[in-house]
Amino acid sequence: METIELAIQVLDSGLRLTALLLFACLAGLFSERSGIFDIGLEGKLLGAAFAAGAGAAVTGSAWLGLLCGIGVSVVLSLMHGLASITFRGNQIISGVAINFLAAGMAILFGQAWFGRGGNTPSVTGAAKFNDISLPLVDTLNNVPVIGMLYRELISGHTILVYIAFAFVPLTWFILFRTRFGLRLRAVGECPEAVDTAGISVIWLRYRAVIICGILCGFGGAYLSISQNSFFVRDMSAGKGFVALAALIFARWMPFNALVSCLLFGILEASAIAFQGITIPGIGEIPVQFIQALPYILTVILLAGFVGKAVPPKAGGVPYVKER
């Protein structure tokens, strides 16, 4: 019984950690599928987290905070777009610049507005996304197994967690079942063909990075006003880069992205839960090993098990109409 409880606890924590990766990973998916590599996910998460934290603290509304987060993230995306689509600059350099810019600007504005060294004030109540209890929890409570799973695992997250998971089928639908999605994928593989068909490559790619910005906005808001209630310096702690690894691991496919994000999320959750636990026969596992496990597995998985990850063919290459 204790093992089951521990397992549920790990999965529950894993879902919370997955949601953030999922937002960032799907954001990257839209951008990279259109041929724009985006190493600036981390910066956009951070910028959005700050804007959401600041917005929620000032307005007292979590939803307005979310809007602020999305707004800032989209602006950062458009800067990336301007540099790499319109001016055909190097996408990696532009992305790195976004990361630095967001990290620095957040602290600068934070200090100027709140005078707390870049932190935003802690928010409570309606200014924060709180855990919601799903309907039927009490009805199902008495059903064995399912009742417990439903209560502990499915119910009791913030609305943003559900939104994150809902974005997976939505992304799949947009990419593989709509005309826009077909063109978006085409522009990442062979922009010439799209251009020949009389569709604007530039505008399509801009739309892709805007969607990327919106999703990162959700991710940032989740970080600062759902998982936490404030913004602190560098709080994204490299999650944008982990999401990028998850994206490669998922071979740029939405449902694979769900699986890889879940893998990373649950690994991190187990690293937290299994600290200081003793395994019979081996003894206590060093904390450092558990903490390194997600990264070790990343290397192993990326090196051997997923086969060749082939990025969109036109990824990273600015489109030039006439040669």
Added chain:
Amino acid sequence: MKLKHLLFATIASVTMATAAMAADIKPAMIYDMGGKFDKSFNEAAYRGAEMFKKKSGINYRDFEIQSEAQREQVLRRFARKGFSPIAVTGFSYAKAIETVAGEFPDTKFAIVDMVVDKPNVQSIVFKEHEGSYLVGILAIMASKTGKIGFVGGMGIPLIEKFACGYKQGARSVKADAVVFKNMTGNTGAAWNDPVKGGELTKSQIARGADVIFQAAGSTGLGVLQAAADAGKLGIGVDSNQNHLHPGKVLTSMIKRVDAAIYKVFEDARTGNWKSGVSVLGLKEGGVGWALDENNKSLITDAMKKAVDAASAKIISGELKVHDFMTDSKCPE
């Protein structure tokens, strides 16, 4: 005549020089990775420096480092610019101070939380185990489950010292008290990861803990948040953090870094600054626990009595709290 002149001039210049030295110190304050406004350790140092500025009217320079490489750079830059005394917070500065203090033997340095053996360095360390012992008593008395938690920043001896004192305090009240202990990470980033702090807290709460003590810089803010969200109690550290979640923070283990920093600057100003090691414990008023209007309702009379009794025993020397750093072990 000539001699008289010279003598006069010498006397005048000497008096002027001493007057100038007394008034014209150029103090500098350098914070650790957690940042100046971590509501905790570094913020306490900031308050001490501000207090000095207000009382003496002497301005000070400060700096927040962003990466490990900056430690030595900023120390050297400040020393070269003639700042003295230069105070730093955090054990991580030990190596950098040792190097730079050797290069600038006339500059006064002060380091909090670590001992550096140099003739121009003042080392200030606290008996965190004594303060932690007291909050351990409060924690277990407030706990309904008999299980309490500790979330640390890094698994380093200094933080183990907190954890060990805390456990001893809890066990002194309830011999079979369960104390969960988790560390956030292995790098400087572990002091700045509130998400992970929150998840560690939730994990401890799921295992039954209902009072959680943290010593983890900004990460600790996530711990207090998670405990408050779950309707459990957190315990603040270094600064008084009771006000962060009124009624949800049982108490705070206070470390008077502010008083220590103030004293460093003030001693330098009055010319009483001395190198060497200062150890500040309960007896010296260097550590303690916080009681204010935010947690008044959480502390019962029995709890207050127990803590005061233990506190008196520690001060008189009757009770010795084991210091993890002496032998890297914590008694069960």
